Amino acid sequence: MPTLDVVDLNNQKVGELELADAVFGAEVNEALLYEAVRHFQAGRRAGTHKTKVRSEVAGSGKKLWKQKGTGRARVGSVRSPLWRHGGTVHGPQPRDYSYKLPHKMLVGALRSALSAKVRDGELKVVQAFDLADHKTKNAMNALANVVSGRTVLVVDNGENRNLTLGIRNLKGVTLMATRAVNPYHLLANQNVLLSEAAARKFSEALAK
Numbered sequence: 001m002p003t004l005d006v007v008d009l010n011n012q013k014v015g016e017l018e019l020a021d022a023v024f025g026a027e028v029n030e031a032l033l034y035e036a037v038r039h040f041q042a043g044r045r046a047g048t049h050k051t052k053v054r055s056e057v058a059g060s061g062k063k064l065w066k067q068k069g070t071g072r073a074r075v076g077s078v079r080s081p082l083w084r085h086g087g088t089v090h091g092p093q094p095r096d097y098s099y100k101l102p103h104k105m106l107v108g109a110l111r112s113a114l115s116a117k118v119r120d121g122e123l124k125v126v127q128a129f130d131l132a133d134h135k136t137k138n139a140m141n142a143l144a145n146v147v148s149g150r151t152v153l154v155v156d157n158g159e160n161r162n163l164t165l166g167i168r169n170l171k172g173v174t175l176m177a178t179r180a181v182n183p184y185h186l187l188a189n190q191n192v193l194l195s196e197a198a199a200r201k202f203s204e205a206l207a208k
Contacts, residue, residue, distance in 0.1 A: 001025065002118055006125045006196055009142045014127050017196060020203040024118045026111040033116075033183055036101065036109035040184040043098040051091030054079045059086075106183075111206055113186035123192045125199050129154070131162040139166030143173065146193060153189035155181055157197040178202060 002024045006015040019025075059079040067074055081089045117123035124147060131139055139162075143152060151172045156163060158177075167173045176185060178201045186192060194202070 004118070004123070004125050004199075006127050007146060008127050009130070009145060011145045017125055017199060019118075019199060020207040023111050023203050023206040024114050026115045028116045028119070029108060029112045032105060032109045033112050033187065036106060036113075036183040037187065039099065039101040039106075040182050045097040047095045047097050049092040050094055051088040053089075053091075054081060054087030057085065057087050107206055109183040110181070110186075110202075113183040114202065114206075117186060117192050122190065123194065125194050125196055127196050129156055129160055129163045129195055131160075131166055134162040134165035136166055136169050139163070140170055143167070143170070143193070147191045149190040151189040151191070153181075153185055153192045155192065155198045156195045157201045178205075 001021045002019045003016050004019060004024075005013045006017050008014050054077070057079050059077070061077055061079070064075050064078060065072065078086070080086045114123070126146060129142075131142060143154075149172075152174070154163070154167065154173065154175045155178055156175065164175060167175055174185065174189060178198045
């Protein structure tokens with residue numbers, strides 16, 4: 001069973017926390033992580049690409065020349081896909097790229113992502129994100145005491161107004177609730193900071 005140090009915002013050890021082995025000490029399944037990231041990114045695609053068919057491009061519907069007798073190939077419209085500035089055949093149309101991923105696969109990917117972060121020493125547990133105020137400078141200094149890195153994912157279990165307002169303008173810092181965390185977020189950030197409550201929540205919810 002993995003045991004992590006619990007630190008305060010001054011990076012001083014204040015205790016230890018035993019975490020569920022099935023969640024934070026599981027075997028890392030890279031294929032499962034790939035599927036979870038692919039699923040998340042597919043859901044983020046706008047899908048607003050579109051080309052115009054011959055009925056939508058600008059141009060007259062008049063027949064350019066008579067059908068027979070000119071020696072030229074017959075043609076009916078300047079908007080034909082065969083012509084420059086004509087319509088596009090079988091071009092992309094707006095669509096939804098999202099698809100359903102089985103719940104067990106998503107839970108398994110979360111376990112793998114959390115276990116990988118613990119294995120690589122990129123996950124820390126903070127006793128609580130108790131900030132005195134909501135000033136960005138103070139929040140930045142508090143995070144700098146605990147972790148260093150270009151990107152940080154902060155996970156807290158519950159509403160914390162000072163934390164939300166304090167880090168919302170910090171570049172490379174993302175705040176999420178436990179229920180919203182996806183394997184993509186864990187892998188996309190170099191370091192992960194969990195509040196003690198969030199770590200316990202993950203242990204309880206994902207161990208089932």
